[in-house]
Amino acid sequence: MKNTPKALSFTVQSQCLKTRARTGLMKLPHYTVKTPVFMPVGTQGTMKGILPDQLEEIDCEIILGNTYHLGNRPGVDVLKKAGGLHKFMGWNRALLTDSGGFQMVSLLKLAEITEEGVKFRSPYDNSEIMLTPEKSIEIQNCIGADIIMQLDDVVQTTFQDYDRIKEATERTSRWLDRCISAHQRPTEQNIFPIVQGLLNADLRKQSAEEHMTKDVNGFAIGGLSGGEAKDDFWPMVSLSTGILDNNRPRYLMGVGLAVDLVVCVALGVDMFDCVFPTRTARFGCALINKGQLNLKQKIYESDLNPIDTDCLCETCKRYTRAYLHCIVSSETVACHLISVHNIYFQMRLMRTMRENIEKGTFPEFVKQFMNEVYPQKTFPSWVVNSLSSVGISLE
Amino acid sequence: MRFIVTKAGYGSERIGNLTGFVKCPNVVIETPTSGLFTQGGSIVHLTADVLARVFTNPQILVMPLTNSIQLETGVKAQNEGVTKFAGLPEHVACVTVNNFSEIVPPGHFEPGKIPLWTKHGKRMTTADKYMDIMEIFRPDMFLAIADGCMSVNETPKRLSKAVDRTCKLLNTCVDRYKASKELKNSALVGVVVGAQNQKKCDECIENILKHVDCISGVALEGITDGTDLLKEDTNQYCDIFKKIGGALPKELFRILEGCWNPAMTLSAIEHGWDIFDGTYAVKLTNMGIALKLSFDVTKENETPYLLDMVDERYKEDFSPILEGCECLTCKKHTRAYIRHLLNTREMLASVLLSM
Numbered sequence: 001m002k003n004t005p006k007a008l009s010f011t012v013q014s015q016c017l018k019t020r021a022r023t024g025l026m027k028l029p030h031y032t033v034k035t036p037v038f039m040p041v042g043t044q045g046t047m048k049g050i051l052p053d054q055l056e057e058i059d060c061e062i063i064l065g066n067t068y069h070l071g072n073r074p075g076v077d078v079l080k081k082a083g084g085l086h087k088f089m090g091w092n093r094a095l096l097t098d099s100g101g102f103q104m105v106s107l108l109k110l111a112e113i114t115e116e117g118v119k120f121r122s123p124y125d126n127s128e129i130m131l132t133p134e135k136s137i138e139i140q141n142c143i144g145a146d147i148i149m150q151l152d153d154v155v156q157t158t159f160q161d162y163d164r165i166k167e168a169t170e171r172t173s174r175w176l177d178r179c180i181s182a183h184q185r186p187t188e189q190n191i192f193p194i195v196q197g198l199l200n201a202d203l204r205k206q207s208a209e210e211h212m213t214k215d216v217n218g219f220a221i222g223g224l225s226g227g228e229a230k231d232d233f234w235p236m237v238s239l240s241t242g243i244l245d246n247n248r249p250r251y252l253m254g255v256g257l258a259v260d261l262v263v264c265v266a267l268g269v270d271m272f273d274c275v276f277p278t279r280t281a282r283f284g285c286a287l288i289n290k291g292q293l294n295l296k297q298k299i300y301e302s303d304l305n306p307i308d309t310d311c312l313c314e315t316c317k318r319y320t321r322a323y324l325h326c327i328v329s330s331e332t333v334a335c336h337l338i339s340v341h342n343i344y345f346q347m348r349l350m351r352t353m354r355e356n357i358e359k360g361t362f363p364e365f366v367k368q369f370m371n372e373v374y375p376q377k378t379f380p381s382w383v384v385n386s387l388s389s390v391g392i393s394l395e
Numbered sequence: 396m397r398f399i400v401t402k403a404g405y406g407s408e409r410i411g412n413l414t415g416f417v418k419c420p421n422v423v424i425e426t427p428t429s430g431l432f433t434q435g436g437s438i439v440h441l442t443a444d445v446l447a448r449v450f451t452n453p454q455i456l457v458m459p460l461t462n463s464i465q466l467e468t469g470v471k472a473q474n475e476g477v478t479k480f481a482g483l484p485e486h487v488a489c490v491t492v493n494n495f496s497e498i499v500p501p502g503h504f505e506p507g508k509i510p511l512w513t514k515h516g517k518r519m520t521t522a523d524k525y526m527d528i529m530e531i532f533r534p535d536m537f538l539a540i541a542d543g544c545m546s547v548n549e550t551p552k553r554l555s556k557a558v559d560r561t562c563k564l565l566n567t568c569v570d571r572y573k574a575s576k577e578l579k580n581s582a583l584v585g586v587v588v589g590a591q592n593q594k595k596c597d598e599c600i601e602n603i604l605k606h607v608d609c610i611s612g613v614a615l616e617g618i619t620d621g622t623d624l625l626k627e628d629t630n631q632y633c634d635i636f637k638k639i640g641g642a643l644p645k646e647l648f649r650i651l652e653g654c655w656n657p658a659m660t661l662s663a664i665e666h667g668w669d670i671f672d673g674t675y676a677v678k679l680t681n682m683g684i685a686l687k688l689s690f691d692v693t694k695e696n697e698t699p700y701l702l703d704m705v706d707e708r709y710k711e712d713f714s715p716i717l718e719g720c721e722c723l724t725c726k727k728h729t730r731a732y733i734r735h736l737l738n739t740r741e742m743l744a745s746v747l748l749s750m
Contacts, residue, residue, distance in 0.1 A: 045735065049742035051445065052727070074710070074735040081711050082731060090727045302472040314444040318482040322469035327435035330514055332742050334435075336442050 007146070008190045008217035010035075010249050016362045019390040020241060020268030023357045026218075026249050028146035029188050030086060031093040033061040035249060035270040036353060038256065038346040039096060040278060044069045045089045048278045049336040050343070052091045058313065058340065059347045062094035062146070064273050068103035071139045072124055084144030095145035096273070098253075099136045101154050113153060115171065133178040137191070141184045147251075149220060150179040152194040157226025159198065169203045172196045173210050180214065192251060194222035195240050199232045208243040218249040221269070225254040230382035234263065238389060241268035258289065258349055262369055263386050265353050266362070277342035284328040286338050287345040289372050293321070295338070300325040313344035363392050370394055396535060396582040396611060398426075398648040398669075407640055407667040411648065413455075416487055416535055417580040422453050426648065427664045430455035430489055432496065432673035434462045436481030439677045440745040443482045448723050449750050453486050457652075457672045459494040460528065461511045464518065467528055476533040488534035489584075489670075491614070492525075492541065495653045496674035498621040499544045504556075509540055509564070522567035530577040536612065538650070539568040541586035543616025547631060551592060557617060558589040562602040569606045584650060585610045587643075588617030590635045600642050613643055614650035615668075621654070633662045640666035654678050657688060657700070680748040683737045685716045685730075702730070704748070709734040724750045 007029055015022045024035040040047060040055075041064040047055055055063065065085055074088070082088035085095060104111045104118045111120040117132030133151040140148040152175065153168040176193045183191055193211040197204030211219055221240045224233055237252060244250050249270040255261065256274020264272070277287060285292040286307040293300070293307060306316035307324070315324075315337040327334040356365035366387065370379060379394050387394060396417075402410040413424040431438045431446075431454050438446055438456070446454075458477065470480045478488045492511070493499050503510040508519040525540040542560040545553060565585055572583050585603035589595040603610060618635055636651070640663075643649060651663050654674040663671075679686055685702040702709075702716065715725040716733070724733075724747040736744035 044739045044741055045732075046741045046743040049440075049746055051448075051723075051743070051746065053448070053723075054444065069739075073739050074731065078711055078731060078735070082713060082729075088729075088732055088735075090732070301468050304469075304473050314442070318443050320469070320473070320480070322472060323436070323466070323480055323482060326465050326469055327437060331435045331437055332440050332745060333437040333442050335742065336445075336746070340442070340444070 005187050006217060007186065007188055008249075010218065010247065012246065014358045014360075016266075016357050017360065018363045019266040019366075019392060021265050021353070021357050021362050022246075022268070022270070023354045024249065024270060026270075028062070028094045028190075030095065030146050031061055033094055034354060036261075036265045036350055037062060037271050038261065038350050039064050039271060039273040040343050040346070041066075041273055041275045042089075043275075044073065045085055047343075048282070048339050049332060050339055052089065054314075054340065055091070055343070056093065058344045059351070060093070060343065062096060062271075063091065065095055065097045065143060065145060066100070066103060067097045067136065067139055067143065067149075068100035070097070070143055071100065072122075076139055076142045079144075080142050084142070086144060094147070095143075096147040097140050097143050097145040097149065099149040099151040100131055100139065101136065101151045104131060104154075115174075117151070133175040134182040137179050137182040137184075141189065144185075145189065147190050147192055147218070148183075150176045150191055150193050152196055152222055155198060155223070157198055157223055157228045162200065165198050165200055166203055168198075169196045169200075169207050173207065176211065176214065180216075190217045192216065192218050192220045194220045194253070195244070196223050197236075198223045199228060199236060201235070201239055204236055204239055205243060208240050212243065212245065216248075218251065219244045220251040220253055222253045224252070225260075230380065231385070234267065234382055234386040237264055237269065238267050238386065256346065258287070258345075259370075259373060259383065261346075261349060262353065262366055263383060265357075266366060266387060266390050266392065277346050278339050281338035281342045282335050284334070284338065286324075287342045289369070291373070295321060295324045295328045295334075297325075307338075307341050308345070311341065311344065311348070313341050315341040315344075366392050367394060396580075398611060398646065400645055403645075406665055407637075408665050409645070409667055409669070411669055413487075413648065416453075418535075419453055419485065419487075422487070424453065424455060424487065426669035427671075428455065428669070429671040429676075430457035430673045431486075432677045433458045433481070434494075436463050436466050436477060436483070438483075438749070440680065440742075440749040445746060445750070446483070455670065456481075456483060456486050456488045457674075458488055458490045458532075458534065460490060460492055460525070461494050461499075461513050463490075464511060464513050464528065465515070467531060471531045477531075478534075488532070488536070489650070490529065490532055490534040490537035491652060491672070492538060493544050493616075493621070493652075494674075495619055495621045495672065496677050501545065501620065504542070504560070507563070509542060509560075522564045523571065526568060526571040526575070529581070530575055533577055534581055536582035536584055538584045538586055538614050539565045541565070541588060541616055543586055543588045543614075544620050545588075545617055546620050546622060547591065547618045547635075549591065549617075554589045554592045554617070555595050558592075558595040558599045561586060561588050561599060565602060565606070569609060572609060582611035583609055584612040584614050586614050586616050587639055590615065590618055590639055596639070597642075600639075604644070607644070607647075610647065612648035612650060612670075614652060615639055616652060619653040632659060633666075636663045636666040636668060640668060643667075676749065680745050683744070683748070685733070685748055687717045689717060689719070704730065704733050704744075705737050706734070722750050724748070
C-alpha cells in the first residue's frame with residue numbers, strides 16, 4: 001500500500017454472526033455513508049424531478065450519475081468550469097459515476113470493442129468516438145464523483161461463448177491497470193475494479209482474485225442482473241463476496257428489488273444501485289414490501305389509504321391512493337410523489353436491515369421479511385438456496 | 396369569507412384583504428394577488444412538500460373544473476373537500492370552469508348546458524350538475540358556471556347568447572347556493588361576459604347585482620379563449636378592464652382569468668382587479684422561460700425580463716436567474732444547470748422554473 005492519504009476509509013461496525021451481512025461506515029470525501037446502502041440513480045445530474053434537499057431529507061447519502069450521459073450533456077467543459085458535478089447540481093453528499101461502458105453496449109448496438117477501447121457512433125451527431133479506459137477516467141476525473149468505476153469489457157449476461165467471456169474478463173483486468181495509471185485524483189476519488197466473468201465460476205474467481213492484488217479501496221461486482229436466471233445469479237454473488245476481502249466495501253451493480261437486496265445483504269454485499277424505483281414510479285407503480293401497487297388500476301379510485309400505512313414519507317403523510325390514481329397518468333406531480341415514496345421505501349428497507357444487523361437480529365428479520373413477501377410460503381428456490389447457504393432456513 | 400378594501404389608490408387601484416376562511420380563520424390573503432394554477436388539484440409541477448419550501452403561508456389555488464373533474468369520485472368518498480383530497484388542506488381553493496392556459500375549443504352548446512373540455516373529452520354540463528360537484532368539492536370560493544369562453548372579437552350574436560345563457564346559469568347557481576348546507580362556507584363568484592357590447596354587458600352585471608346578497612366577488616370572462624396572449628398588449632383589453640372595473644361595486648373582489656403578461660396585469664391592477672389565475676407562470680415554465688423581474692423601482696430595468704433558458708448563451712452561466720432573489724431555485728441553482736435540465740428534458744427543470 002502506498003503512503004498517500006486515502007479517499008475512502010471503510011470500517012465494519014458490526015457483523016451478523018450467522019450470515020455474511022455487516023454494517024459499516026464508508027468515509028468518502030463528500031460524505032460518510034452508512035452501509036449497506038442503496039444508491040438511487042440520477043442519470044443526468046438530477047433525480048427525476050426531486051430536489052437535492054428532498055433527497056437529503058429522505059436520507060440518501062450517495063447517488064449515481066452516468067458518465068456517458070454527463071459527458072455528452074452538459075459535457076466535460078461545462079462540468080469543469082462548474083467545479084464538478086457536486087457543485088453543478090447542488091448536491092453536497094457523495095456521488096458515484098459509472099464508466100460509461102455499460103451505456104455503450106446497452107444503448108448502442110453498433111459498438112465495437114477492441115483492445116484499445118469501445119468504438120461507437122455518437123447518437124447526438126453520428127460522429128465516431130472511441131471510449132478508452134483513459135478517456136473514461138479523464139471524464140470521471142472532471143465529474144469529480146467520490147467513487148468512479150473502471151471501464152470494463154461488457155458482455156451480455158446471458159451470453160454463452162466461453163472464449164468471448166474469457167477475453168472480456170481478462171481484458172477487464174488489463175483495462176483496470178490502464179484506468180489506475182490514468183487516474184489523476186487518487187486522493188479525492190476512488191476507482192473500483194469490476195469483477196467480471198458473467199456466470200462462469202472459474203472466470204469470476206480468476207477476476208476477483210486478480211482484482212484483490214490491486215491497490216484499490218473497494219470492489220464492484222458486475223456482469224449480473226442482466227436477465228439471467230436467479231438460480232444462476234446468486235452463486236456468482238456469493239462466490240465474489242467470498243473472495244473479496246472483508247475490509248473493503250463490495251458493490252453489486254444494477255440490483256435493487258427488495259427481495260434481491262435482502263438476499264444479497266445476507267451474502268455480504270454493502271452497496272447497490274438500480275434505476276428500478278424511479279423508473280417504475282414513472283409508470284405509476286409504488287413500492288411496498290409485498291411488491292408494487294399499480295396506481296393506474298381502477299381499484300384505487302376510492303381507496304383512501306396512503307400507499308403504505310406504515311410509511312412516513314411526505315407522499316404517504318398527505319396523499320391517498322385515490323388521489324394518486326386521479327393524477328397518475330397526467331401530472332408530473334404524481335411521478336414526483338411516487339418517486340419520493342419509492343426512494344424512501346428503499347432507504348427504509350436498508351435502514352431496517354442495518355438496525356437488525358446491529359441488534360444481532362438480522363436472520364430473524366430476513367425470515368419475517370420473506371414470510372411477508374410470500375405469505376403462502378411459496379418461496380422461490382433461489383431465495384431458499386441462497387439463504388440456506390448463509391445459514392438461514394426458511395422452511 | 397370576507398373581502399375588505401383596506402386602501403384605495405389615487406386611481407381605481409386598491410389593496411384589499413381576503414379573510415374569514417372557515418378552515419383557517421386567522422389567515423389574511425392580501426390583494427392584488429395571483430393564485431397558483433392547478434391541474435388535477437395539484438400545483439403544476441410542484442408537490443405539497445416542494446410548495447411548502449416556496450410558500451409558508453396559505454395561497455389561493457385556482458382549480459379549473461375541466462382539469463379536476465376526475466377527482467369527483469375520490470373527493471366524494473373522502474367527504475372532506477377538494478383541497479384535503481389533493482393534499483393541500485392548508486390552502487384556499489377557488490374553483491373555476493375553464494383552463495385558460497390552453498385554447499378551449501369553441502361552440503358545442505345545448506340548451507342549458509356548457510361543454511367542459513376535460514382530458515377525457517367533452518362533457519356537457521348543466522348548472523345543476525355543476526352545483527352537485529361544488530357541493531362535493533366544497534371549495535372556499537367558486538365561480539358560477541358561465542358561457543365565458545370566447546375570443547375578444549366574437550360576433551354580436553354570440554355575445555348576446557353568451558350573456559343570456561350566463562344569466563340563466565347564474566340564477567340556477569344562486570338558487571342552489573341559497574339552499575345548500577354544504578356550500579355555506581363557500582363564496583360564490585358571479586361571472587361577467589359580453590364586455591364587448593355595452594348593452595348586453597350591462598344586462599349581465601345587472602343580473603349579478605340582483606343577487607348581491609349572496610355573491611362575494613366577480614370574475615371577468617368572455618374576452619379570451621386561451622389563445623396565446625403573451626405577446627398582446629392592446630388598449631382594447633385595458634379599456635375592458637377599466638369599463639368593467641368601474642361598473643362593479645367596490646366591495647366585491649374581482650378575479651381576472653387568462654394568461655396576461657406583466658404589463659397587462661399591471662393595467663388590470665390599475666383598474667381595480669384583485670386576483671389573477673397564475674396561468675402566465677405555468678405557460679412560461681412549460682416553454683422553458685424564466686421570469687426575471689426584480690420589482691426594484693429604484694433600478695432602471697434595462698435587461699429583458701424573460702429569459703429563454705434553452706438558449707446556448709446560458710450553457711456556462713453559473714449565476715442564478717435573478718441575483719438577490721430569495722427563492723430556492725435562485726439560492727441554490729444556476730442558469731447553466733437549468734439549461735442542462737431543459738436540454739436533457741429532465742422534469743426538475745419545470746420544478747425549478749415553477750418556483
